[in-house]
Amino acid sequence: DLPGAPAVDRQVVAFEEALRVARRAGLDPDLVHLANSAAALSAPRTRFDLCRIGIALYGVDPFGATGPGGFGLHAAMTLRTSVVNVKRVPAGTGVSYGPEHVTDAPTTLALLPLGYADGVPRASGGRASVWLGGRRCPVVGRIAMDQCVVDVGDLPVAIGDPVVVFGPAEGDQNPPTVGEWARWADTNPHEILTGIGARVARDHLHERTRTS
Incomplete structure (x- = not known):
């Protein structure tokens, strides 16, 4: 409010x-x-x-709205990666450490080369999702230092497919927002934005290059 x-x-x-x-x-x-x-x-x-x-420069609603707010803010930062491995697994497959997550049906798992050393908050494991294959797919199992796992169900996902971890809604894409990641990690958007690690490449885009 x-x-x-x-x-x-x-x-x-x-x-x-x-x-x-x-x-x-x-x-x-x-x-x-x-x-x-x-x-x-x-x-x-x-x-x-x-x-x-401060936070409004990144297009994040300072009042905590996770989607488009009433101030005309537009997210200025997008975190992208790509799939580095895909594996079809049966029901009962343990995922990541523990395992804290076990598949309850046959499914496809996609491996992403981002972990908590890159700024993907470890506390968001089991709550978060990413945009992959035209829909939101859940992050499953513990988030490791260098990678995390996404359950894509029966989507025809392949190595190299693009993934949006967070960013603005564009066209028919509805990736998670920074505000949602903050909620999943029980923190604030400032920590998500400033926590992106040095291994993540930065591409600074001007509006004219984005739309050309």
């Missing part, structure tokens, strides 16, 4: 009083700022001379 107007008003009044006290003491700041992403989007009274935009 958006912060209540009375609470914001009290914060602004307290801030303005602090400014008056500072100026009476001889301090005269060139710039005055109070608003983070949430305040900048929802509480104009907090903006003063500038705003300290």
